[in-house]
Amino acid sequence: MSAVAESPLAARTDMNAVRWVGFRTIVIREYGRIIRIWGQTIVPSAVTAVLYFAIFGSLIGRRVGVMGGFDYKQFIAPGLIMMSVITNSYGNVVASFFGAKFGKHIEELLVSPLPNWLIVAGYAVGGVVRGLLVGAAVTAVSLVFTHLHVEHPLLVIVALLLTSVTFGLAGFLNALFAKNFDQVNFIPAFVLTPLTYFGGVFYSIELLPQWARQLSFVNPVLYMVNAFRYGFLGVSDVHVGGAFALMALAAVVLFSACVFLMGRGAGIRE
Amino acid sequence: MNALSVRGLTKTYRNGVQALKGIDLDVEQGDFFALLGPNGAGKTTLIGIITSLVNKSAGTARVFDHDIDRELEAAKACIGIVPQEINFNMFETPFTITVNQAGFYGIPRAVARERAEKYLKQLQLWDKRNSISRGLSGGMKRRLMIARALMHEPRLLILDEPTAGVDIEIRRSMWDFLREINQRGTTIILTTHYLEEAETLCRNIAIISGGQIVERDRMSSLLRRLHVETFVFNLRDALAEAPLLEGYVVRLVDDHTLEVEVSKEESLNEIFARLSALGVVVMSMRNKVNRLEEIFMRLVEGGAAARPAADGATRVPAAVAR
Numbered sequence: 001m002s003a004v005a006e007s008p009l010a011a012r013t014d015m016n017a018v019r020w021v022g023f024r025t026i027v028i029r030e031y032g033r034i035i036r037i038w039g040q041t042i043v044p045s046a047v048t049a050v051l052y053f054a055i056f057g058s059l060i061g062r063r064v065g066v067m068g069g070f071d072y073k074q075f076i077a078p079g080l081i082m083m084s085v086i087t088n089s090y091g092n093v094v095a096s097f098f099g100a101k102f103g104k105h106i107e108e109l110l111v112s113p114l115p116n117w118l119i120v121a122g123y124a125v126g127g128v129v130r131g132l133l134v135g136a137a138v139t140a141v142s143l144v145f146t147h148l149h150v151e152h153p154l155l156v157i158v159a160l161l162l163t164s165v166t167f168g169l170a171g172f173l174n175a176l177f178a179k180n181f182d183q184v185n186f187i188p189a190f191v192l193t194p195l196t197y198f199g200g201v202f203y204s205i206e207l208l209p210q211w212a213r214q215l216s217f218v219n220p221v222l223y224m225v226n227a228f229r230y231g232f233l234g235v236s237d238v239h240v241g242g243a244f245a246l247m248a249l250a251a252v253v254l255f256s257a258c259v260f261l262m263g264r265g266a267g268i269r270e
Numbered sequence: 271m272n273a274l275s276v277r278g279l280t281k282t283y284r285n286g287v288q289a290l291k292g293i294d295l296d297v298e299q300g301d302f303f304a305l306l307g308p309n310g311a312g313k314t315t316l317i318g319i320i321t322s323l324v325n326k327s328a329g330t331a332r333v334f335d336h337d338i339d340r341e342l343e344a345a346k347a348c349i350g351i352v353p354q355e356i357n358f359n360m361f362e363t364p365f366t367i368t369v370n371q372a373g374f375y376g377i378p379r380a381v382a383r384e385r386a387e388k389y390l391k392q393l394q395l396w397d398k399r400n401s402i403s404r405g406l407s408g409g410m411k412r413r414l415m416i417a418r419a420l421m422h423e424p425r426l427l428i429l430d431e432p433t434a435g436v437d438i439e440i441r442r443s444m445w446d447f448l449r450e451i452n453q454r455g456t457t458i459i460l461t462t463h464y465l466e467e468a469e470t471l472c473r474n475i476a477i478i479s480g481g482q483i484v485e486r487d488r489m490s491s492l493l494r495r496l497h498v499e500t501f502v503f504n505l506r507d508a509l510a511e512a513p514l515l516e517g518y519v520v521r522l523v524d525d526h527t528l529e530v531e532v533s534k535e536e537s538l539n540e541i542f543a544r545l546s547a548l549g550v551v552v553m554s555m556r557n558k559v560n561r562l563e564e565i566f567m568r569l570v571e572g573g574a575a576a577r578p579a580a581d582g583a584t585r586v587p588a589a590v591a592r
Contacts, residue, residue, distance in 0.1 A: 107357045
């Protein structure tokens with residue numbers, strides 16, 4: 001192989017081709033991993049969604065009645081889809097990258113000519129792929145229980161992508177610093193789950209007392225769930241433009257942090 | 271052009287251990303180069319810095335003239351690495367591992383599949399291409415790492431103890447394979463604890479001890495410097511005590527085995543003649559250890575005496591230099 005050609009222009013062209021193939025390879029490998037262990041990666045969220053719809057939606061939801069102007073099952077459907085996207089995009093990257101660190105096969109990438117930003121991007125897109133696959137599965141479950149009205153399809157897609165990228169990158173950060181499997185599980189169990197449950201998946205924050213409502217505004221998941229819900233139902237507890245700006249900012253900040261830390265060798269190099 | 275050129279390479283770990291103490295080393299393009307040293311000498315740290323798995327503390331390293339500080343991607347594109355520890359995904363198949371590795375170096379998937387077939391066949395792994403790698407034998411895992419390192423057809427192949435734990439038959443077939451790759455133009459740097467391997471394969475050698483290069487020479491020149499060799503004689507009849515051979519150091523290891531130290535100036539014919547005169551019949555003879563091992567042990571054990579001279583040349587302990 002001649003990854004480095006003679007003239008600077010040819011060298012740049014060559015290197016861009018190398019990067020593109022490398023990026024695709026990381027994504028294909030991640031996709032392969034998701035599909036290979038589909039019983040762990042895709043099915044559990046779909047089963048959980050069935051339980052949520054059956055218990056919260058059909059049994060308890062009947063007594064709740066209308067929320068935000070919609071049938072309760074319709075109201076929680078976008079939140080449940082978003083919850084599965086958040087946990088799976090995060091979980092995919094943290095498990096895959098930490099597994100590669102633990103098994104030392106991350107060295108395959110570290111010795112390759114791929115730049116750090118591309119490795120981060122490849123893993124983040126792996127998280128997006130799983131987020132989308134699981135999101136699609138949960139959407140299919142939702143359609144069994146309720147009618148899904150889509151008010152702004154483009155906003156649904158953008159919210160989905162920004163959320164999965166952001167949480168994929170957060171998972172990457174977690175995996176960089178994790179030294180054992182306890183540290184891999186700590187953030188999802190003790191940070192991500194409470195944030196998601198208090199992020200307005202099952203309720204509108206209009207129901208909360210003033211202090212709790214104010215507190216909810218520091219929860220980033222609230223903005224993601226509401227931006228996504230706005231795309232479906234056209235209602236939101238937060239300013240939608242602000243929510244999208246916050247998601248974009250979070251993605252940029254997390255991406256920069258991951259690339260910077262990779263460059264420093266944090267958690268991966270002596 | 272040098273395949274590898276390092277200057278003043280230093281590495282101090284956070285715990286204060288100085289693994290490399292300002293190493294200078296050149297490896298010529300096309301060479302088959304041995305990098306030897308005892309455990310903890312700094313070999314793996316040096317390789318780690320070249321392949322960017324370890325951050326250096328000071329110094330420079332260039333791979334085919336690409337500085338790893340300024341042209342890291344270009345430098346890494348030239349290198350193929352076979353590490354000491356197994357480091358592929360044990361849940362993937364050899365075919366997937368090799369094809370993906372090629373992808374990380376920008377090889378399109380169609381070409382990668384062809385190369386995977388070529389190298390897996392050459393390393394006798396084609397039958398196992400769709401097996402989960404965890405189930406491969408130790409020798410197969412080592413060969414898989416070599417196949418993986420060759421997927422982007424690197425100009426510099428670094429092998430960190432590639433034949434550790436591999437049986438002699440496979441080891442020798444791996445030697446043939448590596449010789450062939452080297453003859454086709456790939457520069458090879460080999461670290462190994464099998465000194466016979468280094469002596470058989472390599473043209474040039476550096477010995478590293480305590481984070482410093484204590485010897486750097488052509489293999490043939492280094493071997494010529496060996497002043498005294500120990501030969502082991504297997505005897506037909508039992509002896510009660512070592513025969514007296516004036517001018518030679520003789521030890522009776524057991525009643526059928528003699529060890530004799532022979533200097534370069536002395537002929538073996540003389541020893542045979544004297545033993546015959548004493549009625550001692552020799553059935554077979556061999557070197558006690560291979561020649562490189564003899565030199566290696568003297569250099570490493572005499573490491574304190576082998577500090578670089580003021581002019582930059584390496585001073586060799588008196589026991590080795592003639």
